[in-house]
Every structure is written in structure tokens, then in C-alpha cells.
Amino acid sequence: MRKLRRPEIALNSNHHPVSKKSPHTKRPDDSAPAYNARLAPINARLGQDEQIAFYRDMVRIRRFEERCLRAYQQGKIGGFLHLYIGQESLAVGCCSVMSKQDHIITAYRDHGHALGVGMSMNELMAENYGKYTGCSKGKGSSMHYFDPSRHFWGGHGIVGGQIPLGIGIAFALKYKGVKGACMAFMGDGAVNQGAVHESYNLAALWDLPVVFVIENNGYSMGTSQARSSAGPSLAQRAEGYGMSWDISENGHDVLEVRDKVSQALKRAHEEHKPTVLEIRTYRSRGHSIADPDTTYREKHEIEEYKRTKDPIMVYQNTLVAEGVLNDELIAKIDESARAEAETSAQFADQSPFPTVEDIKKDVYWETDNPADRKSVGTLFFD
Amino acid sequence: MPVITYREALRHAMAEELDRDPNVLIMGEEVGQFNGAYKVTEGLLAKYGEKRVIDTPISEAGFIGLGIGASMLGLRPVMELMFFSFYSVAFDQIFNNAANMRYMSGGLINCPIVIRGPANGGTNVGATHSHTPESIAAYHPGIKVVVPSNGYDAKGLLKSAIRDNDPVLFMENTMLYGDTCEVPAEEYLIPLGSAKVMREGTDLSIIGHGRTIQMALKAAQTLEEKHGIKAEVIDLRSIRPLDEETILASVRKTNRVLLVEEAKPFCSVSAMIACIIQEKAFDHLDAPVRRLTSMDAPAIYCPPLEKEQLPTPQKIFTAALEVLK
Ligand SMILES: Cc1ncc(C[n+]2csc(CCOP(=O)(O)OP(=O)(O)O)c2C)c(N)n1
Numbered sequence A: 001m002r003k004l005r006r007p008e009i010a011l012n013s014n015h016h017p018v019s020k021k022s023p024h025t026k027r028p029d030d031s032a033p034a035y036n037a038r039l040a041p042i043n044a045r046l047g048q049d050e051q052i053a054f055y056r057d058m059v060r061i062r063r064f065e066e067r068c069l070r071a072y073q074q075g076k077i078g079g080f081l082h083l084y085i086g087q088e089s090l091a092v093g094c095c096s097v098m099s100k101q102d103h104i105i106t107a108y109r110d111h112g113h114a115l116g117v118g119m120s121m122n123e124l125m126a127e128n129y130g131k132y133t134g135c136s137k138g139k140g141s142s143m144h145y146f147d148p149s150r151h152f153w154g155g156h157g158i159v160g161g162q163i164p165l166g167i168g169i170a171f172a173l174k175y176k177g178v179k180g181a182c183m184a185f186m187g188d189g190a191v192n193q194g195a196v197h198e199s200y201n202l203a204a205l206w207d208l209p210v211v212f213v214i215e216n217n218g219y220s221m222g223t224s225q226a227r228s229s230a231g232p233s234l235a236q237r238a239e240g241y242g243m244s245w246d247i248s249e250n251g252h253d254v255l256e257v258r259d260k261v262s263q264a265l266k267r268a269h270e271e272h273k274p275t276v277l278e279i280r281t282y283r284s285r286g287h288s289i290a291d292p293d294t295t296y297r298e299k300h301e302i303e304e305y306k307r308t309k310d311p312i313m314v315y316q317n318t319l320v321a322e323g324v325l326n327d328e329l330i331a332k333i334d335e336s337a338r339a340e341a342e343t344s345a346q347f348a349d350q351s352p353f354p355t356v357e358d359i360k361k362d363v364y365w366e367t368d369n370p371a372d373r374k375s376v377g378t379l380f381f382d
Numbered sequence B: 001m002p003v004i005t006y007r008e009a010l011r012h013a014m015a016e017e018l019d020r021d022p023n024v025l026i027m028g029e030e031v032g033q034f035n036g037a038y039k040v041t042e043g044l045l046a047k048y049g050e051k052r053v054i055d056t057p058i059s060e061a062g063f064i065g066l067g068i069g070a071s072m073l074g075l076r077p078v079m080e081l082m083f084f085s086f087y088s089v090a091f092d093q094i095f096n097n098a099a100n101m102r103y104m105s106g107g108l109i110n111c112p113i114v115i116r117g118p119a120n121g122g123t124n125v126g127a128t129h130s131h132t133p134e135s136i137a138a139y140h141p142g143i144k145v146v147v148p149s150n151g152y153d154a155k156g157l158l159k160s161a162i163r164d165n166d167p168v169l170f171m172e173n174t175m176l177y178g179d180t181c182e183v184p185a186e187e188y189l190i191p192l193g194s195a196k197v198m199r200e201g202t203d204l205s206i207i208g209h210g211r212t213i214q215m216a217l218k219a220a221q222t223l224e225e226k227h228g229i230k231a232e233v234i235d236l237r238s239i240r241p242l243d244e245e246t247i248l249a250s251v252r253k254t255n256r257v258l259l260v261e262e263a264k265p266f267c268s269v270s271a272m273i274a275c276i277i278q279e280k281a282f283d284h285l286d287a288p289v290r291r292l293t294s295m296d297a298p299a300i301y302c303p304p305l306e307k308e309q310l311p312t313p314q315k316i317f318t319a320a321l322e323v324l325k
């Protein structure tokens, strides 16, 4: 199997450990030009419209999340709310390179991915409000969004639990002869679940078209990567399974994310080979709304990220410098994202809740399709 | 007597046992530096240090299994599951290893481990985080299951669980963590397997465990105020071992039974108790045993409907009137 070589880049940010040099990585010689995601094939011929679309999609996620936060504070949303603020470049970058045959699955921090595949703010906000017009009829919650029609398989609350499903989707694609792949997202905390390691082995053993995307934001709840994960880097664990791996050090750069994930998807499409892709990022907010975010990281660390690496700010600066964006357009995009988020909150507010009768629907396929029922006997007990 | 919260009562139990026995240790996700996702273990790391209060990665099968293995050598790990729902990630370790170890070794090995955490719905955390697995756990011979409904019991039962030589699954409730009651500062133990008559009555027995006991007490109050009905409320406290005698004595006294629990109805604790009652006290029944459980579906997120899915004092009140019809 072809191993991916990657340059060793020491991080200057303070939240990720600096990767130790691995025997499998080579330092590029000094004469080689520095890596530039902009020159990557996937990014080299981007039109202005596409660039603006990436920017707009990140802004839409940000404004949606801010509106969710407000709704939570107003008591409109219950349970857990895990915001994607600070990580927008990952969902947008990854979703922007999906082909029509590709699929994705992720954990509970799923708002960015859902918007990334084109789900509407209305159905997502309504789900958060527990309304019948929500993508899961108000049954799932913010953590459990789904839209199979857009190849989005959730939204999963159990850390690491979605990863075996992700390789199952990849298995089914290969089995059916579809030239598609599954991107299976997880956090830096999820990599320590046994199910993830079992999935790595199965994917490598059976050559499954899957990209394991580790969204490494440095923390699993209040636990830093250094306090939870052994080994030099999370992605490098792939070596034990003979799997290709790569690290996107600058996950805040939507173009770098696009380049890295498109390489991994290419490997999946063309060779049916899995990849572990670790994308370094940061969450600008607490783990969930309930996290006071005061005990496990320094305020200046958060401020530093927001000041220097906020994905929207970074891309905005780039596009302004390139003359693609100007103040007027920026304001227009922002205004429309805010309006869209506000409309979604109104939509959610005005939508009906499911009914008591709905509680027992969507449990069994057979009771939802009584005409086709083949089993006999009692399914529900009271 | 000091009035403290349910969560403080649990913490005091752990602290007293940490003080008493150097083999006791606390382990789980975010139990140390973060002071516990629900702050049950707050301050324990500062007081007892990293050797005895240990943060784990998110690896339930691994660290629960590790705790079971360590208990085989005589340590007494008190393992926190951030949500009891995550027990399913460690299912094999708990139900194949801990439950069977003593049996398969012909009594050579025992596993004095406690696995504790909140097992409840009602906080809109969705189907993956709202499991109430007490019947699934208690199904397994070799496993003990304890479900305290208040802070006083929580402390006395947790201390007994830690000293117990068998694996104990100790199921708490996030909705009770903030409840307060009088809890002695000095040491006391409540033996596992002893139910408690929370309110005496003669007209019917309401039997349950966990948070539904708090609801049953409210319903019993209303029954008395509105209809002069005297309901006896029995808190099982421990599912396995089960205090059959207290249950049966109450049935013989009131002749009518309403069983309440937060779990789903199929193969649940109340189903087992209904069976025991008809086997051992059939002649004392004046009416069929009734049950009030959650509605039989995965936990819905929708906040107002989750309330509908779960038992409430009002529903218990109505069901009690049915039993008395
Ligand atoms: C099996 C399981 N254990 C624990 C939890 C509680 N929990 C939810 S999120 C989380 C942290 C996960 O961190 P990470 O994987 O880095 O993802 P992030 O939140 O940073 O996106 C924990 C411990 C859970 N949901 N499932």
C-alpha cells in the first residue's frame, strides 16, 4: 500500500502538542516550495462564485449557531447544544468536495455538517425546538440530525458510535459498485473508543472507501489531547493498520481542508483505500452550552485562536486581498445569513410540536407501514 | 442534622470510603480536573490526589474493564459513567466479565467494583442518553443493582455498595442531584436489599424506585387530600437484592398494588414484581396489579412530549384511582 508522506510542521499554537517526527515522514528539502493549499488541483481553478459560496456557507453556520445559542438561552431548546463555532472551515471544506456519490456521518456536533450538505436552517432549528417540522420530527434533538436524501447519516450522541456505521456505509457503496466514499467524522476524544480501532482495522483489511476525519479541536469536554491520547499524533495510529494518514495542520483554512480531504476521497474513489485524516482546529465556545469553559483552558488561548485563526476571518481577509470580497458584499452576506437564521427561529417557534400519538410512531417500520406488516403479535406494551 | 444535596451525599459517601480504605479509588471521564460532569466528584481530586481520583479517556469498554480487572486483585474502584447510558459501550465487560467471573472461577475470584452514574430521562438529552437499564442489569445473576431515590439513601447505600464484595451497578438521577434532605454527617450504612416504607397507608401500595418515588409521594399526598385515600409508598432502593418481604407485607396489608417506574414496560422491574406478587400473595389481592411506566418507545427529545412519555405525579394519582375502582 502506498504510504502518504507528509512534511513535519511544528505547531506554534498552544493547544495541540507539536507532532513528533515519525520515521515515516520526511522533511521536505529547503529548496522545495512551501506548501500552498491554493495551488492544489482542487483549489487552483476556483471561480469567484465558488469562493464566495465557501465564505457564505461558513458565515451561515456561524450565524445559525449564534441564533441557536440565543434560543437556548431563551429556553426554546432543551438538553444539549454543542456549537460548531470556530470549526466552520472543516464542515464547509469537506462538504464542498463531496461528489454526488459520497456520504457523511458525524457525532453530536453536527450543525455544520448538516448545513454543509444543504439541509435547511428551518428544519434544523425546528429540530432543536423539538418541533414536528424538524428534520427528525422533533424526536432526535440537536445531536441527532439526519437527512439520508442528502447522504447525511447523522448526528450521533454516543462518542465513537458512528464510526462503525461509517465503514458500513463505505462497505455498502463498494458492495453495490458505487464509486463513492463515506466521510466518517469524529472528535479527538472519540479516537480512544475501541469501536474506532475495530473500524480502522476492518476498513484497512477490506479496503473500504472511507475517510476517517478526526476533527481535532484539542479537547474532549474538559480533557486536552495530551491528557487523553497516547502517541505522537492521532492520525499516525493509522500506521498500525497499514493505512494512509495525513494531518491538516491549518484546519482553519478552508482551502487546505478541501485539498487534504479531496486527496483522501480520491484514494477512496480510485483505490477503495481508507485514510485517517486529522484536521487541527479549535472550538471557540465551551463543549456545550452547559460548559462554563473556565477550568481546563486559558482564556488567552481562546482569544488567540479567535484573533489569529478564526476560519471566517482568515478567509475573509484572503478574499478581500484577492479582490473577491469587499465591505459591501461582506455586509450583504452577513445580513442574509442573519436573516435566514432569524427566519428559522420564527419558523421553529410557529411550528407545532409532535403529538402524544407520535411518540410511538417511527419505532418499527412495520407499525408505520401496517399494510405491509408481515410479523404477527404484540409490538408495543403498556 | 445537616441538609445537603443528593450529589453531596454521594460525594460524602465516596470521601468517607476513600478515607477508610486505601484500596478505594475513583475513576471515570472528567471526574478529576473537571470536577465531574455533574459535579458529584467535585473537590475529590484536590483532596485525594491523582493516584486515587483518575480521569480516563473516552474508552468505556477499556476503563470499566480495567476497573473490573483491578477489583479482581482487591482494589475497590468506584467507576463513574458520565451517563449510565454509556454502560452499553462496556456491556461485555460488565455482563460477561464482572457478572460471570465468580461463577466461572468456581468462587475463586470476586469483583468488588461499583459502577455508578445517572440513569434517567426527563432532561431532553435524547434517546442515546436516557436509558434506564435497571432491569437489564438486574437480569444478570452476579450483578447487584441499586437505585437511590433521595440523598439520605444515596449516601448509606453507596457506602455499602463500595464495601460489597460483588459488582454493584449504582444508578443515580440527574434530576435528583440538586434535591436536598437531612443527611447525617456521621457514618451510617444501609444494607443493600432493604426496601423502605416511605409513607404508611392502608388502601393501596404504590411500589417503585428512583425518582418515581418522589412522584409517588406527591401523588399519595393528593390522594389523601382529595379523596381521603391512604396510599402506602414503598421505595425498593435496591433491585437486586430485592426486599420481597417488605413488598409482600405491604400487599397483605393493603390488598391493592400500583407499581411505578421510569423504565419501559417490557421485561421491566415492575413486570418482575407483579409476577412475584401473584406468585406469593395472589390470595391477598382485591384487584389486578397495575403498572405505570414510561411509554413504550425510545426516549423522545421534544421537551413537552418527553414529559408525556415519562411518569408524573398526576399519572400516578390517576392510575391509583383506577386500582381502587
Ligand atoms: C460513549 C460516550 N462516552 C461519553 C460521552 C459524553 N461525551 C459527550 S461529548 C464528549 C467529548 C468528546 O470529545 P471529542 O470527541 O473531542 O469531540 P468534540 O466535543 O470536541 O467535538 C464526551 C465525553 C458520550 N456522549 N458517549
Ligand SMILES: [Mg+2]
Pocket: A187, A188, A189, A215, A216, A217, A218, A219, A220, A221
Ligand atoms: Mg474535541
